[in-house]
Amino acid sequence: MSEQTESLETLQANRNQVIIRTSIIGIAANIFLAAFKAAVGLVSHSIAVVLDAVNNLSDALSSVITIIGTKLASRKPDKKHPLGHGRIEYLSAMIVAAIVLYAGLTSLIESVKKIIHPETPNYSIVSLVIIASAVIVKLLLGNYVKKKGEEVKSASLIASGSDALFDAILSASVLVSAVIFMIWHVSLEAYVGVLISCFIIKSGIEMLSETLDDILGTRVDRGLVSAIRKTICEDEAVHGAYDLIFHAYGPERYFGSAHVEVPDTMTAEEIDLMERRIAKDVYLKHGVAMTGIGIYSMNTTNDQVKEMRTNITRLIMSHEGVLQVHGFYADIEKKTISLDVILDFELEDRQATFEQIKAEIQQAYPDYDIRMTLDIDA
8 A cells, every 4th residue: 555655646746747847838938928029019019919918927927826836735744734735726726817817907907098098009020920929839838738737637737728728819819900900000909908808807717716616626527436436346245336425635636435335244344354445446546545435234135125125216216306226224123214315406396306205105114214315416
C-alpha cells in the first residue's frame, strides 16, 4: 500500500508540474502579447486594442494565481487540515474568475466613455500584422493550455485555455474593425470594445459559477462511479454495491464510502477481510480512499424471504421514477422488512411517491413493520 501511495503522490507531483509549467508558458505569452497590443493601441489611439492588451494582462495574472494556488494546494496534510489543502485550488479559481469579471467591467466602462467622447484611430499595416499575429498566437496557446488541462483534469487550465481561444476570436474582431476603418473610414472601435467587455464579463460569471459548483459539491463523474462500483462488485463476497458517496478535497482527491450487499451467513472475520480487500483494490485502481464500507445483509437461506423480495421489488419498480431498490432484508421472526429506494429528482413530489410505495408494501404485508428509507442518487 505504501508503494502505491508513493506512486499516487508522484502522479500528483507530476500533475502540479504540468500545471505550473503550462501556466508559466501562458504568463510569458500573455505578457508578450499585452506589450505589443498596448503599444499598437496607444500609437493608433485604439481603445479596442488597448482593452485587448488589458485582457492579456488579466490572463497573465490569472496564470500567476493558478501557480500560487497549485503550490499551496500541494502542501502536505497537517493537524489542522488532516485531509490536505487541495480545496485551495477552488479558491484560486474563484480569484481568477473575480479578476476576469473586474477586467470586463472596467473595460466596459472605458468603452462607453469612448462612445461618448470618441477618438479617431490611426492604424498602420504593421499594427494590423501585429494584431493578426496575436490572433494566431492566442489560438495556439489556447489549444495547448486546454489540452494540458484536460490531460491533468485541471479546471483552472481548461478555463484558461478556453478563455484564450475566446480571446483569439475577440482579437480577430478588433482586426476586422481596423480593416473596416482603413477601407471605409467607419470607426467601430468603442463598440467593439463594448462587445469584448461583455464577453469578458460573461466568461468571468461562468468561471465563478463553475467554481461555486465545485465548492458546493457537484455530482462525481459517472464513469468514475461506475468503475469503482465494478471494482467493488468484482470481490467474490459482494452481491451488489450501493450508496456510493464521494467527497472531493481538491481536484482528483476523493474520499468515498459505499454499502455492499453480502450473504447473511458471513462471519465478522470474513466481512473484515472483505472490507480490507475492497479498500485496497479501489485505492490501487482509482486512487480513491474508501473511508467507510457499510454492510447490507442479504437473505440467502429462506425461500419465503426470497419470494417476498421478488414481489416487493416488482411492486416498487412498477412505479414511475423509481431508479433502484436495494438493501432488502426481512426478519421473519421479528416481522420486519428493511429496504432502501432511490427515486428520480425529476419526480414532482418524491415524498408523496415514497409514501404511496410504502403504503402499498404495508398493504401487501400487513403483519410486518416496513422500514423503508428514501435514498438519493448521488
